[in-house]
Amino acid sequence: MAAPPLQLHTPASIGPASGPGDIKSRPAWSPYDDNGGTCVAVAGSDYCIVAASTRLSTGFSILTRDCSKLFQISEQVYIASAGFQADIRALQKMLQTRNVMYQHIHRKPMSASALAQLLGNNLYYKRFFPYFTWNLCVGLDPEGKGSVYTYDPVGSFERVGYSCQGSGKDLIQPVLDNQLKAASPLVLPSENWMTALPLEQAQDLVRDAFVSAGERDIYTGDCVEILTITTGGVHRETLDLKKD
Amino acid sequence: MSGIGTGYDLSVSTFSPDGRVFQTAYAQKAVDNGGTVVGIRCKDGVVLGVEKPVASKMLVGGSNRSTYPINQQTGMGIAGVSADGRQIVNRAMQEATQYKGFYGEVIPGYVLSERIASYVHLFNLYWYVRPFGAALLMASYDSEGPQLYLIEPGGTAHRYFGTAIGKGRQSAKTDIEKLKLTELSCRQGVVEVAKILHTVHDEEKPFELELAWICDESNKEFKRVPADLAAEAEQQAKAALDEDMDS
Amino acid sequence: MFAKAPSHSTALGPGCAGPPLANPQQLSSAQASAHERGSHQPSCGAAPFAVDASMLRSTGSQPHKHTQSPYVTGSSVLAITYAGGVMLASDTLASYGSTKRYKSVQRLVKVNDSTVLGAGGEISDLQFILNMLDDLKTEDYCADDGQSLSSQELYSYLSRVMYNRRNKMDPLWNSLIIAGLEGGKPFLGSVNMIGVAFSDDHLATGFGNHLARPLFRKRHRPDMSEEEATALIREALEVCYYRDKQSINKFQIAKVTASEGVSISEPFALPTKWEYKAFVDPTRNAVGVW
Amino acid sequence: MFKAALHSGSGKPRRRATVSSPHKPAGRKLLEWRGRIDQHFGYGSSEASRSLYLEDGGQYAALLQAELEQPVSLGTTIIAASYAGGVVLGADSRTTTGNYIANRVTDKITPLAENVYICRSGSAADTQAISAYVQWFLQQHAVDLDRHVSVKTAAKLAQTMVYQNKNMLQAGLIIAGWDKQGGGSVHTVPLGGTLLQVPYSIGGSGSAYITGLCDKLWRPHMTQQECHEFVVKAVTHAMARDGSSGGCIRTVTISKDGVKRDFLPHTRVPIAYGEMQQPMSVGA
Amino acid sequence: MFRNQYDTDVVTWSPQGRIHQVEYAMEAVKQGSTAVALKSNTHVVLATLNRADSELTSSLQKIFKVDDHLGIAASGLISDGRSLCKFMRSECLNHRYVYESAMPVTRLVREVADNAQVCTQRSWKRPYGVGLLVAGHDKSGPRLFYCCPSGNYYEYLAHAIGGRSQAARTYLERKHEEYPDASLDGLIGHALQALSASLAEGELTATSCNIAYVGRDQDFKELDEASLQPYIQALRDAEGGDGGGGADGAAPMES
Numbered sequence A: 001m002a003a004p005p006l007q008l009h010t011p012a013s014i015g016p017a018s019g020p021g022d023i024k025s026r027p028a029w030s031p032y033d034d035n036g037g038t039c040v041a042v043a044g045s046d047y048c049i050v051a052a053s054t055r056l057s058t059g060f061s062i063l064t065r066d067c068s069k070l071f072q073i074s075e076q077v078y079i080a081s082a083g084f085q086a087d088i089r090a091l092q093k094m095l096q097t098r099n100v101m102y103q104h105i106h107r108k109p110m111s112a113s114a115l116a117q118l119l120g121n122n123l124y125y126k127r128f129f130p131y132f133t134w135n136l137c138v139g140l141d142p143e144g145k146g147s148v149y150t151y152d153p154v155g156s157f158e159r160v161g162y163s164c165q166g167s168g169k170d171l172i173q174p175v176l177d178n179q180l181k182a183a184s185p186l187v188l189p190s191e192n193w194m195t196a197l198p199l200e201q202a203q204d205l206v207r208d209a210f211v212s213a214g215e216r217d218i219y220t221g222d223c224v225e226i227l228t229i230t231t232g233g234v235h236r237e238t239l240d241l242k243k244d
Numbered sequence B: 001m002s003g004i005g006t007g008y009d010l011s012v013s014t015f016s017p018d019g020r021v022f023q024t025a026y027a028q029k030a031v032d033n034g035g036t037v038v039g040i041r042c043k044d045g046v047v048l049g050v051e052k053p054v055a056s057k058m059l060v061g062g063s064n065r066s067t068y069p070i071n072q073q074t075g076m077g078i079a080g081v082s083a084d085g086r087q088i089v090n091r092a093m094q095e096a097t098q099y100k101g102f103y104g105e106v107i108p109g110y111v112l113s114e115r116i117a118s119y120v121h122l123f124n125l126y127w128y129v130r131p132f133g134a135a136l137l138m139a140s141y142d143s144e145g146p147q148l149y150l151i152e153p154g155g156t157a158h159r160y161f162g163t164a165i166g167k168g169r170q171s172a173k174t175d176i177e178k179l180k181l182t183e184l185s186c187r188q189g190v191v192e193v194a195k196i197l198h199t200v201h202d203e204e205k206p207f208e209l210e211l212a213w214i215c216d217e218s219n220k221e222f223k224r225v226p227a228d229l230a231a232e233a234e235q236q237a238k239a240a241l242d243e244d245m246d247s
Numbered sequence C: 001m002f003a004k005a006p007s008h009s010t011a012l013g014p015g016c017a018g019p020p021l022a023n024p025q026q027l028s029s030a031q032a033s034a035h036e037r038g039s040h041q042p043s044c045g046a047a048p049f050a051v052d053a054s055m056l057r058s059t060g061s062q063p064h065k066h067t068q069s070p071y072v073t074g075s076s077v078l079a080i081t082y083a084g085g086v087m088l089a090s091d092t093l094a095s096y097g098s099t100k101r102y103k104s105v106q107r108l109v110k111v112n113d114s115t116v117l118g119a120g121g122e123i124s125d126l127q128f129i130l131n132m133l134d135d136l137k138t139e140d141y142c143a144d145d146g147q148s149l150s151s152q153e154l155y156s157y158l159s160r161v162m163y164n165r166r167n168k169m170d171p172l173w174n175s176l177i178i179a180g181l182e183g184g185k186p187f188l189g190s191v192n193m194i195g196v197a198f199s200d201d202h203l204a205t206g207f208g209n210h211l212a213r214p215l216f217r218k219r220h221r222p223d224m225s226e227e228e229a230t231a232l233i234r235e236a237l238e239v240c241y242y243r244d245k246q247s248i249n250k251f252q253i254a255k256v257t258a259s260e261g262v263s264i265s266e267p268f269a270l271p272t273k274w275e276y277k278a279f280v281d282p283t284r285n286a287v288g289v290w
Numbered sequence D: 001m002f003k004a005a006l007h008s009g010s011g012k013p014r015r016r017a018t019v020s021s022p023h024k025p026a027g028r029k030l031l032e033w034r035g036r037i038d039q040h041f042g043y044g045s046s047e048a049s050r051s052l053y054l055e056d057g058g059q060y061a062a063l064l065q066a067e068l069e070q071p072v073s074l075g076t077t078i079i080a081a082s083y084a085g086g087v088v089l090g091a092d093s094r095t096t097t098g099n100y101i102a103n104r105v106t107d108k109i110t111p112l113a114e115n116v117y118i119c120r121s122g123s124a125a126d127t128q129a130i131s132a133y134v135q136w137f138l139q140q141h142a143v144d145l146d147r148h149v150s151v152k153t154a155a156k157l158a159q160t161m162v163y164q165n166k167n168m169l170q171a172g173l174i175i176a177g178w179d180k181q182g183g184g185s186v187h188t189v190p191l192g193g194t195l196l197q198v199p200y201s202i203g204g205s206g207s208a209y210i211t212g213l214c215d216k217l218w219r220p221h222m223t224q225q226e227c228h229e230f231v232v233k234a235v236t237h238a239m240a241r242d243g244s245s246g247g248c249i250r251t252v253t254i255s256k257d258g259v260k261r262d263f264l265p266h267t268r269v270p271i272a273y274g275e276m277q278q279p280m281s282v283g284a
Numbered sequence E: 001m002f003r004n005q006y007d008t009d010v011v012t013w014s015p016q017g018r019i020h021q022v023e024y025a026m027e028a029v030k031q032g033s034t035a036v037a038l039k040s041n042t043h044v045v046l047a048t049l050n051r052a053d054s055e056l057t058s059s060l061q062k063i064f065k066v067d068d069h070l071g072i073a074a075s076g077l078i079s080d081g082r083s084l085c086k087f088m089r090s091e092c093l094n095h096r097y098v099y100e101s102a103m104p105v106t107r108l109v110r111e112v113a114d115n116a117q118v119c120t121q122r123s124w125k126r127p128y129g130v131g132l133l134v135a136g137h138d139k140s141g142p143r144l145f146y147c148c149p150s151g152n153y154y155e156y157l158a159h160a161i162g163g164r165s166q167a168a169r170t171y172l173e174r175k176h177e178e179y180p181d182a183s184l185d186g187l188i189g190h191a192l193q194a195l196s197a198s199l200a201e202g203e204l205t206a207t208s209c210n211i212a213y214v215g216r217d218q219d220f221k222e223l224d225e226a227s228l229q230p231y232i233q234a235l236r237d238a239e240g241g242d243g244g245g246g247a248d249g250a251a252p253m254e255s
Helices: A085-106 A112-125 A169-180 A199-216 B022-033 B082-103 B109-122 B169-178 B186-200 B227-246 C029-037 C123-143 C151-167 C213-219 C226-243 D002-007 D026-041 D046-055 D059-068 D124-145 D151-164 D207-217 D224-241 E020-031 E078-099 E105-118 E165-174 E184-197 E225-242
Strands: A038-043 A048-053 A056-058 A061-064 A070-074 A077-083 A133-140 A146-151 A157-160 A162-166 A223-230 A233-240 B037-041 B045-053 B067-071 B074-080 B134-142 B145-151 B157-160 B162-165 B207-215 C072-074 C077-082 C085-091 C094-096 C099-102 C108-112 C115-122 C174-182 C185-191 C197-199 C202-204 C251-257 C261-264 D078-083 D086-091 D095-097 D100-103 D109-113 D116-123 D171-179 D183-189 D196-198 D200-203 D249-255 D258-264 E035-039 E043-049 E063-067 E070-076 E130-138 E141-147 E153-155 E158-161 E209-215 E218-222
Touching (some): A038 A146, A038 A169, A048 A199, A070 A085, A077 A085, A077 A112, A077 A162, A085 A112, A085 A133, A085 C151, A085 E078, A112 A133, A112 A146, A133 A162, A146 A162, A199 A223, A199 A233, B022 B074, B037 B134, B037 B169, B045 B134, B067 B082, B074 B082, B082 B109, B082 C123, B082 D151, B082 E105, B109 B157, B162 B169, B207 B227, C077 C115, C085 C108, C085 C115, C085 C174, C085 C185, C085 C226, C108 C123, C108 C251, C108 C261, C115 C123, C123 C151, C123 C174, C123 E105, C151 E078, C185 C202, C226 C251, D078 D116, D078 D183, D078 D224, D086 D116, D109 D151, D109 D171, D109 D249, D116 D151, D116 D249, D124 D151, D124 D171, D183 D200, D200 D207, E020 E070, E035 E141, E063 E078, E063 E209, E070 E078, E070 E209, E078 E105, E078 E130, E105 E130, E105 E141, E130 E218, E141 E158, E209 E225
Antiparallel strands (some): A038 A048, A048 A223, A070 A077, A133 A146, A146 A157, A223 A233, B037 B162, B134 B145, C072 C115, C077 C202, C085 C251, C094 C099, C174 C185, C251 C261, D078 D086, D095 D100, D116 D171, E070 E130, E130 E141, E141 E153, E209 E218
16 A cells, blocks of 8 residues: 655645545545454364464554454353454344244253354345354264364355464465364265364464464464363363564 | 212213313312322422321331332322322433433423323323222423422322422421521421421321422432431431420 | 455554545556455455455345445544553544545544543534434433443444444444443444444554554553643644544543543644754755755 | 425425436436526527537536536625624525526525524525525414524524435525524534534635634624624625635614614625726716 | 213213222222232342243243333233333433433333323223332432322332232231342342232242342343243242241242
8 A cells, every 4th residue: 555645735725626525536435444354263073273363454554453353242152253343243233132032932951963054144144244253163963072163255155174264364275274184075074074182282382373474464463362172071271472 | 079979970081060170179189188298399409298198007118109210300299099199200301201202301300390290190081990089199300400290190290399298288388388498408398397297198108208309409300308318307307397386 | 375465444453433535546457356345355364255246235226335435534442451451542533535624523422421422434423423322322211220331331332233234234434433431441342334243451443553553663651640641642643633634633532530521622732843953954964955 | 304394395495406317318417417508598599508418428518417417506794793682694695506606696595583684605495495484483483482483493403404404405594583582693513513612603615715814804793883894894805815705795783772774785895905996887 | 771871981080089991990909910029229120920821822021121121021911011011112212312312210110100190081082091119220229119000100119910919919018027128139029029928829840030230330131941940949948937927038039
């Protein structure tokens, strides 16, 4: 982004008639912004890890260093979202509301698969004025296996063994592919795609991935929040990243 | 009333042969049977007092409100069916908000009273509704000074220097007439209102006094009378009552 | 991964209210046409997805609203927390394009006994917002239950209002800072015209995000005393006055503390420094310099 | 409510020449243009203009059309100032359509109510429509209130219309008057629909030339006469530099004693630097 | 056949200034089984009786969770109660969506009551035939309200509604000084005592009643049968001990 040329005076401001209503000088606006951020999720056979950076940016500016991109829907189900923060917030609030309604009706919290479908439907519902959000839906399936659902902004989704979304995707996804790729999806159903890595190693991998992305992606940094979901509960840790 | 059994008193959209609308009169009856509500306009503001019967000692004290702010500059006291009264209060709040949004100024008391009266009147026109069983005393303090209005189930609105509605209205009105309202301050008015309501309430049933005012002392905002002043007024009222009994 | 050209005011970045720089930076033709279509280029390098703006226009006789732009605007608002309170500051200018037209417009407003709103951007939209908040306040007054909206509730409310209006393609052209005490703790929240909302220990809207926040990042501590906080805010205001052409030396500072509630200062001017020798004669010892 | 009313058309003829949209078929555009020639010049038959259009391949006509498609606009100088006890409103009298002076003795100071007047700048049609609506609302309101309306209410009504239709209206308004509660007060409603109460306000294209002058000359607590002189001087200097302002100077003074209109014909407008005094006209 | 000619719809005032239909609707509340509610300085407890009509049916749900901070117990036409509950849930959700906070109990109750009033003034409607005990906790502390079909609402320290509730009210009134400082367990004990006072025959079992509570740092929660059992046991012990003389032997801590 080149700096605007220096002006000793503004040509437009000389003519008194040209007020701010002057069409040419009208600032345009876009209903979208990209606030950056990276989310990673890894499914194990008895755990699920979800992590997201906490920096909120716009253009070359950092808005805040501490804005969580993880959102708890029910006890063991989370979504992680990067992209346009206002849309993310709207999506989170909508899902939260729907979860309360679901519980009033069904008297149980939403499962990861139920939320996954709901999220997909709602993203597609806004197909022609989409939520500009890159989402992961994360939790445990009824057998206690990690489950990760990955989305595009307009609601296409699939269950996978691991995924990365957001501004650091190009940096992290190849690493995950290299480290975690299991048998061919053609061979196994997706609910069996989870990695064989033990929990600690998977956590290390996620930490490394974020530290590396923090080096090269200006939208990933400050801090990463890592949640480990097991049948025993949810464990939260944070890891500082570079703050430049 | 001569309407009973004639069949002319079953609907608000029916006149009786002698030109009366009995349903409206019956609704007024609901007001007349309710707890007494007194309002007086003093030299520096308006005081409203409500006598609230307390049905059970398990009720939380001070709950079951009968006086409601409409906006900062206006308030109402309900006599009769309070559920009905609340609808009118809600409408008044909407009118006040709408007026402010449109004209950029606080709605003057008499404009609000007239608008509310029109609303109440609507329920006297159609067979599929019934008139409100509530009357409202409205206190306002606008650029024209403090004013007191009474809106009745028939859809009438009148401005008063002081008036009373509800069960004890007759003797309360007599008492109000004895007051020198042009010289009375609201602080004194609160005591007078408490006295009147205590006098009027001659049964042994427990009751609660709800006092609200809008005056210079309340910063021209409609508020409940401060607890200490209300307690003091009630004390004085009781003392005066005992004195009367003794003499 | 790479920063894309901001889509809004080139000076203030996306979602920030305010007129463009004197000479708005021309977007590359590709970007410009992309904006016309309303398409969006994700910074993560993924494929852009297009929004056909015409799809968003409501059918029928409804006028198209998304061409609006700000007319009378306010500039930055700065805000920091400190031990036991929050502090906001802004100047009192409302510009008309680059004309400094109204110089006594208060942009810090008391919302209720625990909350202050600071606003930049279109003043008429601010007045609209204030009318809504006034209605909310009256609602609280009428409920007469001693409860009023907390600053966090107001922040949440305003974020919904701003986001809903952007959804209607008819945004309220403001950047807002909501400040107050939440359960005795200082709270600062920021909402911009497209509904991006976040909370931090220090905030600044508009140009202040570039000029004041670096200073805040360096110097701000949550446990600052009120004197320290005042000194920091005043220094940041000074910087804004030196480097933001849409500002004047007439400021107000608002505070919310547990003991005193909301207080907004009378307008005041800051001492500024212009008498450095090098300022008087910049070309001395530097021949050939302009 | 305003919105609906505005959209449905006021029944008043809208004088603003229609800015043709690109979607309109060319034939219709031409028709409109012919109509306008007749309307604005009062001569030139449709046939004549048609041939004009055809002869040079439409070039001249296109130019003329561009000129005439300018909305009838009050490229204007308006002002209102408060003094101890009241307000003085002032305006020039020029209305233009592009470079053509459509009216040289316009009255841009319009009564909204007995005690409130408005200075209009921007599109003549828009400001007339707004004023007409505000007049209508205030009339109703005065009946409701049974007293004079407040200046603030008048300003708020105008503001609401400008704000809610900001995309469609070109209107810069100054509302001033006197009422019992607020005394004399000046409210300004610039383009986007902001409403501000100010000690004095200037507006229109001419105002840019006199901002400094007014900042210098205006003082609080002026007498009525001082305030009137201030207003006339301000408009004089604006007319001296702004081509879109000119003609005569009209003023309206409002105080508790009522409303007083004054008219300063062009011949008596003071001469500014670089201009010449015209010779005395015959019979003057 | 009719008691009088003024009692068949809600838009007819009787000459005495009464709406008979509304009064009849309030009778409907008494057709329901007993619901009891009481509050301390920190908690509100709701208790209802279940009358399973036969061994083969489940008993009707009479306690509804509205939001984390608020729930209701209904007596009368439970289906009316459910639709009011639905309204309350959506109001609370809306409030949470906009303000990200719990809706103040008083304001919700007032909205419900205003809704109920409208049904007493339109010829094509009938009043709700249900009484609601509303238990909630917000910034102002624990609150307990009774919403009546007439559109009136009252704030109580303790209250009982439904058939045979007079006995429960008598109990509640007799012991009311103890409630403000009572522990949650103590409150539940009192609620069960009140409930059992209203029993026509037999005694209270964990299946024949329901308990729910809400309070400071305590989301609205309905006890299941197993966690109710110890309280029932404590009630039995107390009754055995001093013949129903109160809940001094508070129930054991819930594990």
